[in-house]
Amino acid sequence: MVGQAGDFIRDIVAAEAAAGKVVRTRFPPEPNGYLHIGHAKAICIDFGIAEEFGGSCNLRMDDTNPSKESMDYVEGIKRDIAWLGFKWDKLCFASDYFEQMYDYAVKLVGMGLAYVCELSSEDVRVSRGTLTEAGRGSPFRDRPVQENLELFKRMRGGEFPDGSMTLRAKIDMASPNLNLRDPVMYRILRVGHYRAKDKWCIYPSYDWAHGLEDSIEGITFSLCDLDFENHRPLYDWFLDKLEIHHPRQIEFARLNLSHTVMSKRKLMTLVEKRLVSGWDDPRMPTICGLRRRGFSPGAIRRFCSTIGVTKFNSLTDCALLDHCLREDLNKTATRAMAIIDPVKVVIENYPEGSTEMLEAVNNPEDPAAGTRKIPFSRELYIESGDFMDSPPPKFFRLSPGREVRLRYAYFIKCLRAVRDDSGNLVELRCSYDPETRGGNAADGRKVKGTIHWVSAAHSAVGEVRLYDRLFLEEKPDSEDYERLVNPESEKILLGCRLEPSLPQAKPGAVFQFERLGYFCADLKTHSPEKPVFNRTVPLRESWAKNRK
């Protein structure tokens, strides 16, 4: 019954639930774009609170403006929420309530609280006044009720051109809250609705529609972001005048994440300018982008609970997201070995043509994950960064004369580096110690370093895509995206060498490539014939920091 760490909303809900109120919430996206990590925060709050208090949460498409909405977005939204692991009570559509909303509007007109206004949008803007000056009443403000009723009916009937009239609530043109200066309830819009088709040519505005949607569904807590704080008096006004079920609106701060952008418009710009490959580009903060990047639902939910719920406009460091990601993946990801920048190693004293199978642990954090066999042979690949001719102090890897452990295999010693005429490293000639099979020396001697490897002949060639933060700037607020996008946010590496089992991975499968990071088989392009892995997030690396 009692939820997790109580934030200010949970405190309110807990108090009212204790007094007998049923907890019914809703998540109300407009189906005109894809969900992103900021929506995930709202989703976790809306669905999470309902769940914690034994209530329910509806998924409602707030489809009151047909110009940019579509069924594709509806499907995308449903898929993303389901993927996050939440179950909605009812799937609702604001468009299903249009008739009822119209009736309520007629009722309000009848009460003398709404009127048909013939001012142009420009004239409405001018007459609304400014932040410091009161507005002027519309010349149509005192139109008789009968005439309003008649005109409103004809608006619906399609007798007037788009934009020629609106239905406005009659509230207070001098209110310091501009939302109360006779807000528009209906506009004439001859645009086919993706569900209602051409049944309507008038559409309700957000302020008029939203409270009604909540009321009709019997919502008790209408949770939304801080932007709607100024709209709450209007939300309350409509419901009070109509004397219908009145949910409580509570606002919280939306999520801002460092080194990325979150608004639909900015995300759209990135897609349209081809600065990313699409809405599901692994660098995008969209749910589909994060999914393709290799995020788990658990990591996202953990992150959302870690950031909390407040009314403070904050900027969350993306390092916190990375932390939650690693925390989750460390426990669940199968380990594998892959070489993203290969250099060949020849073990001179290992018999030519022979192969042996060695046992490797699948996940040291989860014994139940078991072990697997990996092939070892005379020719291997290791990471080129794991070798240096003249290493600096505290370099624990390979260099001439030095011995390291090949993970789950043998100790090897570097005899010499072979270079071509231009000085490029061609291969490393090494020897191995047969007495160290499995990774431990019979004589008990230790090595400082353990490196990962794959057998040259048995490994698969694959593509690995390295991802990094989309923007270099913490808070990219200029529109100059071409210059702001991190040029190294995506690096495509070809000719990587993968452990033999990796090409068979199912698209979306997540691995930890030992010593490198977490990677997933790309959802769109990975295949056994042409393996493609995306780097979700690198492992923490204290060595790299020390070198600076």
Next chain:
RNA sequence: UGGCCGAUGGUGUAAUGGUAGCACAACAGGUUCUGGCCCUGUUAGUCAAGGUUCGAGUCCUUGUCGGCCAGCCA
């Protein structure tokens, strides 16, 4: 120059008039067949000034700074 809302280490948050705590980040160390994980430690905070109170991060006043609002978007 109107109204509403907010302000706690570098970042995100907790403390509901009674010892300012947690997490991330950073730094130092321990452990280790992943320079991962894990463990230990260090640095670092109540926007300001008044007031109420035995006692204020918390309540009051004023100020400062920040967010939102002048769509027939949501």
